[in-house]
Amino acid sequence: MKKTATASLTEKTNPTLLTAHALMKVYAQATGAHISILNHNYTLIPEMAGEMLSPKNICLFCIRNQKNIEPKCLQDLAINPCREMHINAIRESRNFGGIYTYVCPLGFIFWTSSIYLNDRFTGALLGSGFLGTDAAEACARMNSMCGKPANESKFRKQLGIFRMGEPRKIKAMAELMQICAQSLSAGSEGCHAAIRRQAEQQSELSAGIADLKSQYPPGSGRPDYPLEKEQKLLEALNRGDVKAGKQVLIEILATLLFSYPDQFKYIQYRAIELAVLISRIDTAPEAYKSTILEANNQNIKLIQEATNMVELTDTLHKIIDNMAGQISSFQGIQHASALKKAENYIMENFTRKISLEEIAGASGFSAPYFSTIFKEEMGENLSSYLNRLRVEKACHMLAETNISLSKIAGACGFEDQSWFSKIFKLYAGMSPGKYRSQGDNSASKIPVTEFSEDYRFMINAKNNGDTK
Numbered sequence: 001m002k003k004t005a006t007a008s009l010t011e012k013t014n015p016t017l018l019t020a021h022a023l024m025k026v027y028a029q030a031t032g033a034h035i036s037i038l039n040h041n042y043t044l045i046p047e048m049a050g051e052m053l054s055p056k057n058i059c060l061f062c063i064r065n066q067k068n069i070e071p072k073c074l075q076d077l078a079i080n081p082c083r084e085m086h087i088n089a090i091r092e093s094r095n096f097g098g099i100y101t102y103v104c105p106l107g108f109i110f111w112t113s114s115i116y117l118n119d120r121f122t123g124a125l126l127g128s129g130f131l132g133t134d135a136a137e138a139c140a141r142m143n144s145m146c147g148k149p150a151n152e153s154k155f156r157k158q159l160g161i162f163r164m165g166e167p168r169k170i171k172a173m174a175e176l177m178q179i180c181a182q183s184l185s186a187g188s189e190g191c192h193a194a195i196r197r198q199a200e201q202q203s204e205l206s207a208g209i210a211d212l213k214s215q216y217p218p219g220s221g222r223p224d225y226p227l228e229k230e231q232k233l234l235e236a237l238n239r240g241d242v243k244a245g246k247q248v249l250i251e252i253l254a255t256l257l258f259s260y261p262d263q264f265k266y267i268q269y270r271a272i273e274l275a276v277l278i279s280r281i282d283t284a285p286e287a288y289k290s291t292i293l294e295a296n297n298q299n300i301k302l303i304q305e306a307t308n309m310v311e312l313t314d315t316l317h318k319i320i321d322n323m324a325g326q327i328s329s330f331q332g333i334q335h336a337s338a339l340k341k342a343e344n345y346i347m348e349n350f351t352r353k354i355s356l357e358e359i360a361g362a363s364g365f366s367a368p369y370f371s372t373i374f375k376e377e378m379g380e381n382l383s384s385y386l387n388r389l390r391v392e393k394a395c396h397m398l399a400e401t402n403i404s405l406s407k408i409a410g411a412c413g414f415e416d417q418s419w420f421s422k423i424f425k426l427y428a429g430m431s432p433g434k435y436r437s438q439g440d441n442s443a444s445k446i447p448v449t450e451f452s453e454d455y456r457f458m459i460n461a462k463n464n465g466d467t468k
Contacts, residue, residue: 130165208254
């Protein structure tokens with residue numbers, strides 16, 4: 001490990017990590033955190049040398065007192081006794097597609113998020129600089145690590161530059177770091193989301209297996225393949241209930257893994273059968289049959305190419321999402337029904353911060369699929385639609401009340417007045433203050449003409465009782 005770390009110090013730094021270095025300098029100044037940037041070999045980039053010798057880098061203490069080295073360069077820093085701990089944390093971040101927060105043996109908080117280029121791991125951001133325990137406990141741990149007569153006053157002075165890490169503040173800094181990591185991940189815009197999605201799928205799968213273990217203790221045999229659940233899966237998809245369909249899928253896969261834990265090829269074979277079964281749902285007119293057959297062939301190819309349960313499970317989830325889209329597209333009216341549910345939810349909640357996942361949940365569709373049909377049917381993306389609603393409400397409040405701009409911003413679902421002013425000017429063509437001073441009370445309603453022609457036709461047909 002040491003040889004690899006030292007050798008990689010001579011590598012030329014990836015330009016994206018150089019951009020990350022500049023970005024994280026600003027982050028460090030704004031938050032008071034200490035930042036490290038590592039490359040794909042989990043090695044500090046050379047450009048970090050100056051910052052890494054800062055007293056705010058608590059890792060220096062471990063190098064000095066466990067390795068008896070006074071760090072002066074990156075080669076010295078690579079001998080960090082906590083190196084494996086940090087690498088494992090970065091791997092956890094990669095496994096779950098986002099943030100990983102942890103505490104070192106001395107009681108200091110660390111958080112990390114990974115950077116990807118074209119869906120490949122390129123490096124990681126690592127934050128620290130805050131205590132996760134009180135100074136007395138940290139001092140005791142430092143004394144214990146030294147293994148010799150302690151200089152407690154020296155340790156307490158050293159700890160004086162570190163503040164306690166409030167959980168809410170650490171969480172906010174970790175989330176901001178993730179946003180920075182995502183903005184740096186060129187060509188991998190969906191990578192973080194995909195990893196999080198797969199992690200959630202595996203978590204559900206593990207829960208399903210745990211449930212089966214409680215039902216079938218050692219020595220009691222194993223359940224047969226659940227043919228009855230295949231029918232439940234088809235019924236859920238036919239009625240457009242994607243959530244229920246995916247739950248049944250997880251139950252089927254959990255049973256397969258529980259009963260055939262070392263037979264991936266057999267599970268793969270069953271997955272192909274499921275894909276074929278799902279493809280036979282009658283979703284489209286004859287003219288579209290060839291398109292669906294082509295998609296089914298591609299799905300089978302993806303299942304055959306899967307090398308593990310993570311890939312296999314994710315592929316089957318995507319097949320269900322695609323099939324749900326076909327059912328809704330060809331049955332038409334299901335889109336209108338789902339969007340009406342989403343519209344009701346938005347109208348009741350748009351004055352606060354609401355997520356795509358919340359709104360998609362109200363519609364009954366998955367977040368990625370809902371985002372797609374919303375754009376197609378409504379003629380604009382969800383964030384634009386929400387902003388227009390919020391600006392409309394703000395227009396009325398500006399014209400009809402004397403409430404302050406900051407309170408109007410909060411009442412209309414904007415996180416702060418600055419963002420409110422920016423979005424308001426974008427949609428209204430002037431600042432909120434100017435709008436109020438002009439006494440303009442002609443805020444327009446969200447026009448039906450913003451909906452797609454197909455959606456308006458379906459709404460009209462439904463209102464007239466024609467649901468064919």
